[in-house]
Amino acid sequence: xxxxxxxxxxxxxxxxxxxxxxxxxxxxxxxxxxxxxxxxxxxxxxxxxxxxxxxxxxxxxxxxxxxxxxxxxxxxxxxxxxxxxxxxxxxxxxxxxxxxxxxxxxxxxxxxxxxxxxxxxxxxxxxxxxxxxxxxxxxxxxxxxxxxxxxxxxxxxxxxxxxxxxxxxxxxxxxxxxxxxxxxxxxxxxxxxxxxxxxxxxxxxxxxxxxxxxxxxxxxxxxxxxxxxxxxxxxxxxxxxxxxxxxxxxxxxxxxxxxxxxxxxxxxxxxxxxxxxxxxxxxxxxxxxxxxxxxxxxxxxxxxxxxxxxxxxxxxxxxxxxxxxxxxxxxxxxxxxxxxxxxxxxxxxxxxxxxxxxxxxxxxxxxxxxxxxxxxxxxxxxxxxxxxxxxxxxxxxxxxxxxxxxxxxxxxxxxxxxxxxxxxxxxxxxxxxxxxxxxxxxxxxxxxxxxxxxxxxxxxxxxxxxxxxxxxxxxxxxxxxxxxxxxxxxxxxx
Amino acid sequence: xxxxxxxxxxxxxxxxxxxxxxxxxxxxxxxxxxxxxxxxxxxxxxxxxxxxxxxxxxxxxxxxxxxxxxxxxxxxxxxxxxxxxxxxxxxxxxxxxxxxxxxxxxxxxxxxxxxxxxxxxxxxxxxxxxxxxxxxxxxxxxxxxxx
Amino acid sequence: xxxxxxxxxxxxxxxxxxxxxxxxxxxxxxxxxxxxxxxxxxxxxxxxxxxxxxxxxxxxxxxxxxxxxxxxxxxxxxxxxxxxxxxxxxxxxxxxxxxxxxxxxxxxxxxxxxxxxxxxxxxxxxxxxxxxxxxxxxxxxxxxxxxxxxxxxxxxxxxxxxxxxxxxxxxxxxxxxxxxxxxxxxxxxxxxxxxxxxxxxxxxxxxxxxxxxxxxxxxxxxxxxxxxxxxxxxxxxxxxxxxxxxxxxxxxxxxxxxxxxxxxxxxxxxxxxxxxxxxxxxxxxxxxxxxxxxxxxxxxxxxxxxxxxxxxxxxxxxxxxxxxxxxxxxxxxxxxxxxxxxxxxxxxxxxxxx
Numbered sequence: 002x003x004x005x006x007x008x009x010x011x012x013x014x015x016x017x018x019x020x021x022x023x024x025x026x027x028x029x030x031x032x033x034x035x036x037x038x039x040x041x042x043x044x045x046x047x048x049x050x051x052x053x054x055x056x057x058x059x060x061x062x063x064x065x066x067x068x069x070x071x072x073x074x075x076x077x078x079x080x081x082x083x084x085x086x087x088x089x090x091x092x093x094x095x096x097x098x099x100x101x102x103x104x105x106x107x108x109x110x111x112x113x114x115x116x117x118x119x120x121x122x123x124x125x126x127x128x129x130x131x132x133x134x135x136x137x138x139x140x141x142x143x144x145x146x147x148x149x150x151x152x153x154x155x156x157x158x159x160x161x162x163x164x165x166x167x168x169x170x171x172x173x174x175x176x177x178x179x180x181x182x183x184x185x186x187x188x189x190x191x192x193x194x195x196x197x198x199x200x201x202x203x204x205x206x207x208x209x210x211x212x213x214x215x216x217x218x219x220x221x222x223x224x225x226x227x228x229x230x231x232x233x234x235x236x237x238x239x240x241x242x243x244x245x246x247x248x249x250x251x252x253x254x255x256x257x258x259x260x261x262x263x264x265x266x267x268x269x270x271x272x273x274x275x276x277x278x279x280x281x282x283x284x285x286x287x288x289x290x291x292x293x294x295x296x297x298x299x300x301x302x303x304x305x306x307x308x309x310x311x312x313x314x315x316x317x318x319x320x321x322x323x324x325x326x327x328x329x330x331x332x333x334x335x336x337x338x339x340x341x342x343x344x345x346x347x348x349x350x351x352x353x354x355x356x357x358x359x360x361x362x363x364x365x366x367x368x369x370x371x372x373x374x375x376x377x378x379x380x381x382x383x384x385x386x387x388x389x390x391x392x393x394x395x396x397x398x399x400x401x402x403x404x405x406x407x408x409x410x411x412x413x414x415x416x417x418x419x420x421x422x423x424x425x426x427x428x429x430x431x432x433x434x435x436x437x438x439x440x441x442x443x444x445x446x447x448x449x450x451x452x453x454x455x456x457x458x459x460x461x462x463x464x465x466x467x468x469x470x471x472x473x474x475x476x477x478x479x480x481x482x483x484x485x486x487x488x489x490x491x492x493x494x495x
Numbered sequence: 496x497x498x499x500x501x502x503x504x505x506x507x508x509x510x511x512x513x514x515x516x517x518x519x520x521x522x523x524x525x526x527x528x529x530x531x532x533x534x535x536x537x538x539x540x541x542x543x544x545x546x547x548x549x550x551x552x553x554x555x556x557x558x559x560x561x562x563x564x565x566x567x568x569x570x571x572x573x574x575x576x577x578x579x580x581x582x583x584x585x586x587x588x589x590x591x592x593x594x595x596x597x598x599x600x601x602x603x604x605x606x607x608x609x610x611x612x613x614x615x616x617x618x619x620x621x622x623x624x625x626x627x628x629x630x631x632x633x634x635x636x637x638x639x640x641x642x
Numbered sequence: 643x644x645x646x647x648x649x650x651x652x653x654x655x656x657x658x659x660x661x662x663x664x665x666x667x668x669x670x671x672x673x674x675x676x677x678x679x680x681x682x683x684x685x686x687x688x689x690x691x692x693x694x695x696x697x698x699x700x701x702x703x704x705x706x707x708x709x710x711x712x713x714x715x716x717x718x719x720x721x722x723x724x725x726x727x728x729x730x731x732x733x734x735x736x737x738x739x740x741x742x743x744x745x746x747x748x749x750x751x752x753x754x755x756x757x758x759x760x761x762x763x764x765x766x767x768x769x770x771x772x773x774x775x776x777x778x779x780x781x782x783x784x785x786x787x788x789x790x791x792x793x794x795x796x797x798x799x800x801x802x803x804x805x806x807x808x809x810x811x812x813x814x815x816x817x818x819x820x821x822x823x824x825x826x827x828x829x830x831x832x833x834x835x836x837x838x839x840x841x842x843x844x845x846x847x848x849x850x851x852x853x854x855x856x857x858x859x860x861x862x863x864x865x866x867x868x869x870x871x872x873x874x875x876x877x878x879x880x881x882x883x884x885x886x887x888x889x890x891x892x893x894x895x896x897x898x899x900x901x902x903x904x905x906x907x908x909x910x911x912x913x914x915x916x917x918x919x920x921x922x923x924x925x926x927x928x929x930x931x932x933x934x935x936x937x938x939x940x941x942x943x944x945x946x947x948x949x950x951x952x953x954x955x956x957x958x959x960x961x962x963x964x965x966x967x968x969x970x971x972x973x974x975x976x977x978x979x980x981x982x983x984x985x986x987x988x989x990x991x992x993x994x995x996x
Contacts, residue, residue, distance in 0.1 A: 045693035045722065052702060139847035166545050170509065173538040177516055177531065183727075184527035186834035188761075188812045191527055192519060197733070197763055201725050218578075222605075223570045320859065321839035325692070332694025336702060338967055342862035387606040392620060394578060395594050398585070399624065399635070405725050406634045411582055419575070426566055427502045445530040446834050453832045454805060454849060 002350075006128070009354035013362065018061045022359055025065025026367050030374075032066070033073025036214060036393075036400050039086040039206055040070045040326030048333055056337045056352050063333055064359040067326055069367030071305040072116040076371070079108045079298070080382045081393070083214040087205050088305040090435060091274035093213060095290060095297025102293055105379045110241025111295055112302040113368040113375075115252050118245070119303035120364025122256040123263070123310025128357045130264070131346060134318050141265060144459035147447035148468035149265060150440045153272050155472045156279035157433035164428075171424070172433035178203060178417075179441020186449055198409030205271055206404045207414050208438055214397055215418025216425040221386030238372055244295045251281060251296055252303045259304030263311025271324070271439050275432060277304030283475065310360055317345045317353060498566050499553055506546045513539035577601060590635040595621060678943055681714030688739065688747045690731020692724035697750045700777065700932050703968045704748075707961050712951040727813075728753045729763050736766035741937030743944025747771065748934045751779075751814055751927035758926055758988065759812065771935035772945060773984050775952045776975040779931035780891040781879040783818060783854040784864060790874040794903055797827070797876070804829040807841035807850035817879055817927050818854045820920040821900050824912055846872070854879070857893050857970040877903055882925040884979065886986050893971055925987030930975075933984070952976045 012018070025047075032043040043066050051059040074085025079096035092112065099108040130137065141149075157172035181192045182202025193199035245252055255277040262273045281300030282290045290297045315321040320341035322328035331341055339345075345353045381389065401414040424431055451459045459465060516535035520528055577597075584593035598617045602608040608616075628635065685708070689701045698720070705718045712718075723731030732753045739745040749768070756764050789797055789804075797804075806822070806829045808815035815833070822829045829852060835841040838855060842863060845853040855864050867873040878891040880899040888901050900920075904912040936948055955961055956974055965974075975983055 041692075048693050048698075049702065049720070052706075139843055142847060142849050143844070166541065166548075170538060170541050170545060173513075173534050173541065174509065176534045177513070177538060180531045180534070183810075184523075184530075186810065187524060187526040188810055189524055189527040191523060191531055192516070197725070197730055200729075200763065201727075219571050219574050222574045223567075315839075319839050319843060320863065321837065321843065329692070329694030332696075332699045335696075335699045335967065340858065340862045340967070342859075343866045344862060385606075388602075388608065391598055391601045391606070392616070394581065395598070395620060395624070398582070399590070399627075402636050403634065406723070407725065407730075408586070408636060411585075411636065415578065415582065422571065422575075423505055426571075427498065427505055429505075441530075446836065448530070449526075449834050450807075450832055450849075453834075454830075 002131070005350055006354050006357075009351050010358055012057050012351065013061065013355050013358040015057075018058050021058050022061040022065040022363060023366070025062040026069050026363050026370065029066035029069035029363075030073035030367060030370060033070040033085050034076050036077050036083045036085055036210060036397055038400055038403060039088075040067055040324070041329060042403055043067075043070065044326050044329035044333070048329060048336070051333050052336045054337055056334075056339050056349075057355050059333065059337045060352060060356055061359050063330055064356050065363040067309055067330070068120055068306070068360050068363035069370075070326075071302075071309070072113060072120070072364070072367045072371050075109060075112045075116065075302060076374075076378055079105055079112065080379060081214075081389075082217045083393070083397075084209050087209040087271045088274055088308070089301070090209055090213060090432070091278035091301035092298055094278060094432070095292070095294050098291075098293030099295065099298065100379075100382050104237060104293075105382050106375055107237030107241040107244065108295065108298050109375050109379065110238030110372065111245045112241070112298050113371045114242045114245045115255075115299050115303040116306040116371075117364050117368035118252050119256040119259060120306035120309070120368075121361050122253070122303075123260055123307035124357050124360035124364065125310075126257075126260040126264075126307070127310040127313055127360065128354070130314055131353065134314050134346075135343075137264070138315055138319060142459075142462075143447045143450040143454065144462050145464045145468070146265070147444065147451050148465050148472075150444045150447060152468055152472055152475075153276060153436060153440050154444065155475055156272070156276050157436045159279040159282060159475065160275065160430060160432040160436075167428075168430050168433045171430055172437040175434035175437025175439075176441045176444070177437075178208065178434075179438040180445065185442065185446045186453075196409070198405070198407050201405070202442075203413050203417075203438075204404040204410065205439060207401050207410050208417055209435060210397060210401055211414045211417035212421040212424075212431050212435060214393075215414070216422040218390050218394060218397075219422055220425070221390050225386060238375055241295070245299055248285075248296055248299050251285060251299055254284070255281060255300040255303035256307035259307030260311035262304075263308035264314050272436055273308045274301035274305045275436055277301050306364060313356065313360075317341050317356070318343065499549075501566055503546065503549060503553070506542055506549065510539055510542040510546060513542060577605070585636050586638055589638040591621060591624070593638075594624065678947070679714030680712050680716035680944075680947060682716075683714065683744060684717040684719055685712075686739075686745050687718055687720045688731055688735045688745065689720055689722050690724070690728040690735070690747070690749070690753065691722065693722050697728075697748055697932060698722060700968055701748045701934075703965070704775075704934070707955050707958065708951065711954040711958065713947050727756075729756060729761075729765075733763075733765040736770065739937070741939035743936065743940040743948070745940075746774070746934060746936050746948070748932060750932045751930075754926040754930065754933075754988070755812055755816060755923065758922070761812075768935075768984075768988055770938050772938050772940070773980050774934045774936060774948050774976070775955070776930045776933045776980045776983060777969050778881060778929050778972040778975075779970055780857045780881065780893055780928055780972070781814070781817070781854045782857070782860045782864070782875050782891075782894060782897060783821065783852065783877055783879065784860075784868070784873045784875045785852045787871055787874045789851060790876065794876065795907055798825060798907065801828045802830070804852050805850045806831045806852050807835050807844040808833045809835050809837060809841065814856070814927055817920070817923045820916060820923060821877075821879060823916050824900055824920050825904060825907075852876075857891075857972075858967075879924055879928060882921060882929045882983075882986065884982050884986070886921065886925075888921055888924065892973075922987065925983070930983055930987055933980075949977065 028043055028047070032038045044063065047062055047066065051062065070086060071088045074089040075092055077083045077085040078089040078092040079100050082093050082097035084090045084093060096108045096112065099105065154172065157168060160168065181199055183190050183200055190200050258277045258280055259273050262276060277300045278297060281296060282288060285296050288294050288296060312324065312327055316327040316330060318341070320331060322331055334341055339349055339352060398411060401410050404410050421431060513535045516531060517539060520532040520535055523531070581593060581597040584596055595617055598620060599613060602613045602616065687701055687705060689698050691697045701720050705720055708718045709715055723734050725731065728750060732747065732749060735745065735747040757766070757768050785797065804827065808831055810833055811819065819831055832850065835844065838859060841850065841853060842855060844850045864873055868875060875897055877900055878894040878897040880888045881891055883889045888899050890899055891897065901912060936945060953976055956976055
């Protein structure tokens with residue numbers, strides 16, 4: 002396979018194809034940078050052009066874009082506290098406080114560097130798992146997938162902050178919002194109030210933007226100030242890179258988490274940043290996550306780029322899209338005369354390998370491009386709130402409207418936005434709501450399938466028991482550590 | 496407004512929301528019902544517990560911490576009004592027109608920008624939006640006037 | 643002061659340009675009249691799915707051929723209106739698009755079945771549209787080799803052992819579930835899977851042991867399993883011919899239909915409501931898997947142009963060679979043949995609806 006990999010390298014490095022890759026990278030960074038526009042928009046934009054293209058060229062374009070979206074989306078998350086796409090929500094938790102302290106450059110330096118490393122690890126993982134993909138993917142049965150969603154939900158508990166009860170209620174609220182729309186197993190609509198818009202449920206980009214961006218907009222206006230309080234912008238890209246290098250194990254760990262979660266079909270890659278963040282919070286010693294810890298940026302950013310490599314495995318080899326973006330990628334493949342399936346490992350192996358290379362190159366170049374852009378773009382954080390908010394609002398409204406091109410998007414945006422604002426001023430944690438929202442459908446689906454298929458037998462499945470133990474350890478470990486840190490804090494005060 | 500009271504109102508609202516969700520869930524067929532029913536029951540029980548503990552805490556508290564944290568509702572409401580106004584404008588007159596009017600009014604009334612800067616930024620935004628929509632295949636909200 | 647007036651002027655010009663932009667867009671839709679050509683026109687092709695899905699790919703594949711074969715070589719623009727499993731977009735086409743011959747629609751099985759079942763969210767009537775071209779698809783039911791060892795008869799006598807992984811009872815799963823019912827097989831249907839891909843994985847890893855895939859997916863992913871002796875095809879779901887009879891799928895001439903199996907085992911022709919319902923749904927979901935329509939009220943000259951274009955299109959050799967992947971090797975229906983099929987499939991009697 003190494004020979005064919007080298008062969009694919011030369012295919013990718015062909016100048017005429019490189020041009021397409023750079024076009025893809027350019028579009029990916031822009032789409033990531035604009036809040037509300039996600040990979041789905043970028044993909045549907047390019048789809049008409051890939052028709053009849055040489056598969057290597059088309060793949061260079063599409064994969065080039067997919068690879069860097071989660072690099073570009075870091076800008077608004079750190080600078081404004083608004084998620085660029087739903088994959089960079091967790092970056093806000095520490096990236097935004099860092100920007101407030103004037104350390105936006107440092108945060109972004111670390112973020113882009115980690116995105117790059119994470120993306121490259123994702124590409125390598127894609128390459129390495131190719132031979133084992135089949136047995137690996139078919140090893141997850143519904144009960145195990147259900148327990149994995151439970152593991153994701155238990156992250157909601159970890160991110161709850163001071164009051165676990167508030168966190169759990171917030172998570173349940175998210176689950177309830179996630180259950181709006183059609184039920185998975187029966188043709189029945191729930192909580193749709195007879196509107197056609199709600200039959201497909203509330204869309205993730207709208208919820209993610211509403212819950213984070215709307216409150217920020219209002220607070221920026223009421224507080225009358227710019228994001229960064231300090232007058233000078235510290236140049237700190239290199240410092241950020243050094244931070245990342247110092248935490249190389251965290252980078253690696255988070256990237257592996259990203260690959261694994263991307264790899265498991267049906268789990269919804271959108272929670273990968275939260276899971277990496279939560280795992281980082283658990284494992285990093287003496288952290289002050291949530292208050293501007295650079296490691297709170299490193300963990301999610303390493304994971305969200307790595308995820309793409311992982312999620313291409315089920316997409317290419319099984320035709321199972323893990324997200325809207327990969328769903329459109331499947332359509333693109335068909336338009337280029339390829340079909341996802343085992344053939345991607347035999348007759349079309351060179352295409353698959355060229356995807357691996359494109360993923361690696363695009364991540365490196367995308368990160369470098371973003372680093373160049375840091376200086377001009379980070380000036381945004383010094384513009385006074387009331388001067389930047391109206392423009393942001395225009396952008397958010399257009400962005401929100403793109404999810405289903407319906408007025409319902411805008412109405413939901415305002416309603417969830419108001420909920421988010423009230424939760425912000427009353428200190429209710431918002432991340433659990435999002436995690437609950439994303440995992441509502443998989444949780445219901447796999448629970449139902451498990452019961453329907455296996456009765457209650459599935460509870461005795463060894464992997465299920467193993468995952469249950471991990472969840473218990475995670476949750477109780479959190480409580481123990483919290484008590485410990487509380488003692489520590491009090492000790493410090495006394 | 497007193498933060499603690501506001502919190503109680505919000506928790507009460509959540510409790511009512513979850514309870515309504517339970518009632519609504521009862522009308523679903525069995526297959527569609529179990530998940531929303533479970534979670535809304537859990538949600539409503541937990542919010543009730545939270546509400547009771549909060550009321551109890553508030554009752555026992557000697558120094559009312561919440562009173563020191565006043566939350567002004569007026570300013571946020573004004574800005575929420577701006578956002579809603581913008582959306583209504585889009586609904587009536589279309590994105591381009593609404594954006595221009597909204598930006599002129601907001602920048603001059605709220606941001607106190609001078610006319611020149613306002614003009615420049617509005618033109619830039621309008622051109623930017625047109626470019627974006629032609630380059631990125633973006634859709635604009637539909638409106639009454641059909642513009 | 644000078645600068646300010648210049649700015650105001652530029653602003654006005656900007657508005658003017660924006661206005662022109664939209665006027666142009668709406669203007670070109672108005673001026674149809676008695677044109678006998680699509681020259682200089684733009685046809686809006688409504689696809690009620692998100693970009694990248696099967697139907698969208700079909701539509702995007704067809705567009706260049708439309709532009710090529712329609713008189714006057716119009717621009718054809720695909721417009722995705724996703725939502726409500728194709729119902730949102732189809733409703734929008736039916737109620738908000740002008741029937742001026744410049745708006746066409748593609749539908750798929752997921753718009754046909756809810757229409758036939760008269761679901762409450764359906765706000766369109768397919769009989770108000772004129773069909774232009776129809777494309778079939780097919781499906782194959784397969785199982786595990788160890789279950790198929792004793793032949794079809796053994797398989798049908800199994801109780802509580804067959805598990806089927808499906809998505810929802812109204813989609814294409816309906817056809818497969820009805821086929822089990824016709825054959826009186828005891829299959830436990832576990833519904834709620836995310837798509838056909840996940841349900842195939844469920845089959846591979848043993849969560850289900852009887853499954854179906856549509857033609858392309860079968861050829862791409864299941865045939866390899868058959869070669870490795872990890873799956874055995876049982877029957878194809880078949881196609882409906884012009885007489886309303888179930889025939890073998892031309893893509894799988896070696897696989898029997900369920901009618902043949904039924905005759906083989908029970909010694910008589912299948913009959914009854916379930917059998918009628920099965921044939922109806924095969925017609926509406928597979929034989930007419932995707933149909934492109936125009937409003938009935940569209941100007942007659944445009945309707946004729948469109949129909950003529952379709953006939954030219956299917957005789958295009960380039961189309962024939964390139965359509966292999968997208969159309970799964972099936973022949974498309976146009977003209978009278980298509981009308982007959984539509985009548986056949988969508989005229990459903992009240993009893994079979996149950």
